[in-house]
Amino acid sequence: xxxxxxxxxxxxxxxxxxxxxxxxxxxxxxxxxxxxxxxxxxxxxxxxxxxxxxxxxxxxxxxxxxxxxxxxxxxxxxxxxxxxxxxxxxxxxxxxxxxxxxxxxxxxxxxxxxxxxxxxxxxxxxxxxxxxxxxxxxxxxxxxxxxxxxxxxxxxxxxxxxxxxxxxxxxxxxxxxxxxxxxxxxxxxxxxxxxxxxxxxxxxxxxxxxxxxxxxxxxxxxxxxxxxxxxxxxxxxxxxxxxxxxxxxxxxxxx
Amino acid sequence: xxxxxxxxxxxxxxxxxxxxxxxxxxxxxxxxxxxxxxxxxxxxxxxxxxxxxxxxxxxxxxxxxxxxxxxxxxxxxxxxxxxxxxxxxxxxxxxxxxxxxxxxxxxxxxxxxxxxxxxxxxxxxxxxxxxxxxxxxxxxxxxxxxxxxxxxxxxxxxxxxxxxxxxxxxxxxxxxxxxxxxxxxxxxxxxxxxxxxxxxxxxxxxxxxxxxxxxxxxxxxxxxxxxxxxxxxxxxxxxxxxxxxxxxxxxxxxxxxxxxxxxxxxxxxxxxxxxxxxxxxxxxxxxxxxxxxxxxxxxxx
Numbered sequence: 001x002x003x004x005x006x007x008x009x010x011x012x013x014x015x016x017x018x019x020x021x022x023x024x025x026x027x028x029x030x031x032x033x034x035x036x037x038x039x040x041x042x043x044x045x046x047x048x049x050x051x052x053x054x055x056x057x058x059x060x061x062x063x064x065x066x067x068x069x070x071x072x073x074x075x076x077x078x079x080x081x082x083x084x085x086x087x088x089x090x091x092x093x094x095x096x097x098x099x100x101x102x103x104x105x106x107x108x109x110x111x112x113x114x115x116x117x118x119x120x121x122x123x124x125x126x127x128x129x130x131x132x133x134x135x136x137x138x139x140x141x142x143x144x145x146x147x148x149x150x151x152x153x154x155x156x157x158x159x160x161x162x163x164x165x166x167x168x169x170x171x172x173x174x175x176x177x178x179x180x181x182x183x184x185x186x187x188x189x190x191x192x193x194x195x196x197x198x199x200x201x202x203x204x205x206x207x208x209x210x211x212x213x214x215x216x217x218x219x220x221x222x223x224x225x226x227x228x229x230x231x232x233x234x235x236x237x238x239x240x241x242x243x244x245x246x247x248x249x250x251x252x253x254x255x
Numbered sequence: 256x257x258x259x260x261x262x263x264x265x266x267x268x269x270x271x272x273x274x275x276x277x278x279x280x281x282x283x284x285x286x287x288x289x290x291x292x293x294x295x296x297x298x299x300x301x302x303x304x305x306x307x308x309x310x311x312x313x314x315x316x317x318x319x320x321x322x323x324x325x326x327x328x329x330x331x332x333x334x335x336x337x338x339x340x341x342x343x344x345x346x347x348x349x350x351x352x353x354x355x356x357x358x359x360x361x362x363x364x365x366x367x368x369x370x371x372x373x374x375x376x377x378x379x380x381x382x383x384x385x386x387x388x389x390x391x392x393x394x395x396x397x398x399x400x401x402x403x404x405x406x407x408x409x410x411x412x413x414x415x416x417x418x419x420x421x422x423x424x425x426x427x428x429x430x431x432x433x434x435x436x437x438x439x440x441x442x443x444x445x446x447x448x449x450x451x452x453x454x455x456x457x458x459x460x461x462x463x464x465x466x467x468x469x470x471x472x473x474x475x476x477x478x479x480x481x482x483x484x485x486x487x488x489x490x491x492x493x494x495x496x497x498x499x500x501x502x503x504x505x506x507x508x509x510x511x512x513x514x515x516x517x518x519x520x521x522x523x524x525x526x527x528x529x530x531x532x533x534x535x536x537x538x539x540x541x542x543x544x545x546x547x548x549x550x551x552x553x554x555x556x
Contacts, residue, residue, distance in 0.1 A: 002318075002319050002322070004319070004322040004323075004326070005317075005318035005319045005321070005322040006318075007318075007322060007325075010318050010321045010322060010325075010348075011318060113479070113482065129315070129316040130316070131316035131317070131318060131321065131348075132316050132341075132344045132345070132348060134347065134348060218318075221317065221318055222318035222319070222322075225317050225318070225319045226317065227315035227316065227317055228316055228317065228318060229315075229316075230315075
């Protein structure tokens with residue numbers, strides 16, 4: 001046991017980062033489940049990474065906002081392509097998403113074979129480490145979160161499916177850099193899966209499920225000195241199972 | 256029962272108190288943790304952020320890293336960009352004024368000694384080359400000795416009250432180290448001018464000290480994984496240019512070196528590389544003993 005690490009100034013920024021990620025990923029995750037395109041986030045994140053690698057291999061050594069602009073544009077372009085796939089081949093869209101993921105990942109490996117510095121950039125983009133984040137770095141994440149939530153809930157029923165893909169690309173590209181690809185996937189799918197039977201209160205319960213996973217996961221990783229990201233993924237799953245069994249009862253009692 | 260537990264609490268107090276009074280040292284790598292213990296003895300409490308089984312170029316973020324960094328009085332790392340992927344962000348997150356760069360509590364070992372292979376021009380096409388030269392300096396015992404002196408001076412600056420203690424520990428260490436260097440150099444006579452294939456450029460300083468030659472690396476460029484075509488080129492190259500052994504560390508994958516060994520008949524050997532990299536390498540002395548023994552055993556096969 002390692003009580004030293006159980007310190008709000010160490011775990012606080014990571015927890016806030018988790019809440020921001022959950023705020024967008026719970027509603028988007030429910031939509032992803034509804035459409036049955038589970039691996040959309042992996043494909044989008046990989047395309048964003050590929051965009052950055054390609055920029056590097058053309059010798060454009062952008063830093064800061066330029067990298068973000070490239071990553072976001074690549075993600076948006078990928079999202080538009082996948083939306084088009086949904087329109088044309090809806091029954092095999094999931095398979096196409098899987099193929100896009102491996103193609104983007106392998107294109108990245110090929111582009112990187114000559115450039116290990118691009119690899120560093122890709123790692124920073126896809127393997128964000130939640131514990132390294134500081135409050136200042138969360139400000140742009142907060143901005144993206146507000147934007148995505150405003151557009152998502154502001155338009156309500158009037159939103160176009162293309163908008164879902166666009167907002168999804170923005171949210172995933174911003175969060176993957178902070179918490180990494182595993183936590184993005186877990187935050188998107190696990191809470192949404194746990195509360196899939198709930199309709200009206202689903203968002204709140206999903207968010208709470210996620211928040212408990214992040215909170216307990218961070219504390220456990222501090223106490224046991226385990227890598228934080230991986231610990232949180234497991235605690236998200238446990239919190240999800242717990243809340244699923246609770247909501248099953250809730251739904252039954254209502255029926 | 257209650258008496259027993261209060262007795263336990265009192266004992267705990269005595270155990271805890273001295274370590275709190277000690278100087279907290281945060282070492283990035285086990286070799287610097289070991290050296291800090293040699294000089295600091297029981298006046299320091301040393302924490303090593305990585306083990307010999309980890310690639311120090313990149314590590315996973317754990318809360319204890321921030322907690323330890325926050326309490327550190329002195330940070331002892333390799334520097335020269337080796338930990339560039341995580342040390343700056345860790346220093347920033349811990350926001351401990353004492354150990355920020357340019358402060359007394361910030362000690363970068365590789366930046367205190369001469370480094371080899373400093374590139375004249377830094378070109379991205381060369382691979383993961385460090386602008387500050389090759390940072391893997393700890394396998395040269397002469398450089399270790401220089402760093403030991405400077406580290407002792409730094410400890411005295413921070414903890415002046417124990418000056419005598421650190422001086423005595425340093426001179427004791429230097430005596431044993433000097434004797435060991437002489438023993439090692441005699442022992443390593445048969446290794447002189449032998450050729451070696453290395454996985455990464457980790458062995459630069461060891462080979463330089465022993466007068467051995469690095470004829471090739473498994474990585475086509477530093478930081479890039481061994482590729483099929485590069486391994487094939489190595490195989491043909493090794494037919495004409497004899498190498499005595501293929502070296503790798505405990506954290507590098509065994510397959511590329513085993514593949515080349517299989518194809519060429521050159522023995523592949525895993526060396527401890529740093530303290531804790533094998534059972535006998537439990538301190539710096541054991542590290543060099545074990546390294547030389549393994550290399551000599553390989554040549555006698």
